[in-house]
Amino acid sequence: MGQCSFVVFFTATIISLATVLAATSGDSDPNYIACVDECEKTGCVAAKCFQHCKFSSDGKSIDGPWYLQEPLYLQWKQWDCRSDCRYHCMLVREEEREKLGEKPNKYHGKWPFRRVFGIQEPVSVALSGLNLAMQFQGWVSFFILVNYKLPLKPDRKTYYEYTGLWHVYAILSMNAWFWSSVFHSRDVDITEKLDYSSAIALLGFSLILAIIRVFSVRTEAARVMVAAPLLAFVTTHILYLNFYQFDYGLNMKVCVTMGLLQILLWAIWAGVTHHPSRWKLWVVVIGGGLASLLEIYDFPPYKGFVDAHALWHATTVPLSFLWWSFIRDDSEFRTSALIRKIK
Numbered sequence: 001m002g003q004c005s006f007v008v009f010f011t012a013t014i015i016s017l018a019t020v021l022a023a024t025s026g027d028s029d030p031n032y033i034a035c036v037d038e039c040e041k042t043g044c045v046a047a048k049c050f051q052h053c054k055f056s057s058d059g060k061s062i063d064g065p066w067y068l069q070e071p072l073y074l075q076w077k078q079w080d081c082r083s084d085c086r087y088h089c090m091l092v093r094e095e096e097r098e099k100l101g102e103k104p105n106k107y108h109g110k111w112p113f114r115r116v117f118g119i120q121e122p123v124s125v126a127l128s129g130l131n132l133a134m135q136f137q138g139w140v141s142f143f144i145l146v147n148y149k150l151p152l153k154p155d156r157k158t159y160y161e162y163t164g165l166w167h168v169y170a171i172l173s174m175n176a177w178f179w180s181s182v183f184h185s186r187d188v189d190i191t192e193k194l195d196y197s198s199a200i201a202l203l204g205f206s207l208i209l210a211i212i213r214v215f216s217v218r219t220e221a222a223r224v225m226v227a228a229p230l231l232a233f234v235t236t237h238i239l240y241l242n243f244y245q246f247d248y249g250l251n252m253k254v255c256v257t258m259g260l261l262q263i264l265l266w267a268i269w270a271g272v273t274h275h276p277s278r279w280k281l282w283v284v285v286i287g288g289g290l291a292s293l294l295e296i297y298d299f300p301p302y303k304g305f306v307d308a309h310a311l312w313h314a315t316t317v318p319l320s321f322l323w324w325s326f327i328r329d330d331s332e333f334r335t336s337a338l339i340r341k342i343k
């Protein structure tokens with residue numbers, strides 16, 4: 001069953017890459033280009049005009065004194081003239097296309113989303129928040145279990161050998177979901193870099209964790225030997241993307257490789273281990289594999305709100321819940337096994 005889902009996964013990847021390459025881009029549409037050009041000169045699209053497009057003769061924005069300007073949070077989001085023009089020209093073009101019965105186009109690599117209170121992808125933002133809450137809930141329940149419910153060693157440390165690693169995992173995943181919600185509310189250079197970097201850090205660390213847990217690496221020296229080269233690689237990759245070249249293709253390859261490696265590790269382990277909660281591993285591995293199909297079958301947002309990526313964020317909510325449930329089971333399982341050994 002696991003193997004089958006991988007075959008599906010790979011086939012889907014190839015098909016989707018082909019469709020992405022074949023898809024037309026709305027931003028190369030001459031009507032759209034003309035609309036943005038006109039808007040940047042006049043500051044208006046049809047009857048709608050934007051404050052940010054009022055330029056003085058030397059090209060600087062004359063938004064007036066600070067107390068007349070828009071709230072700071074909008075400024076922080078770089079609500080500049082070009083962004084407003086692109087958004088409203090996109091809406092106008094998409095409305096025209098819809099009337100002609102044409103399918104939605106992507107603009108600058110993104111589907112035409114409708115903003116809510118200036119938030120670009122409100123559904124993805126809400127779901128990222130929900131994922132963040134889910135991770136927090138999972139982490140707190142794990143923390144209470146290992147520190148207060150399960151017996152502790154005489155030195156007040158937990159019997160479970162992977163406690164510290166799961167704490168780091170929880171912090172990295174909450175960090176990643178935080179920046180994901182920021183990025184989906186407004187994508188500018190800095191929010192995109194923070195979102196991608198946080199996701200890579202999480203993916204890299206969870207690979208280290210998978211290796212250490214699956215192979216029961218317990219000694220400090222062996223753990224360092226596993227972690228050091230991977231940490232060096234992940235750090236280099238993040239620095240490369242942020243300070244040298246933001247290469248989406250390369251990053252995709254790195255992320256898919258790290259993701260598939262850990263899915264494979266967990267899947268094989270779930271198949272051979274006699275862990276009492278291995279079914280939870282199975283559900284997360286297969287569910288995660290199927291959910292990533294959504295990331296690959298990239299369809300335009302329904303009513304301008306719910307796209308494949310938002311649905312993907314929705315599926316990670318129950319999967320995270322089950323994942324933390326597995327982690328709690330694992331800590332109980334290991335603790336009771338270790339205590340039995342001592343007795």
Ligand SMILES: [Zn+2]
Pocket residue numbers: 124180184309313
């Ligand atoms: Zn996202």
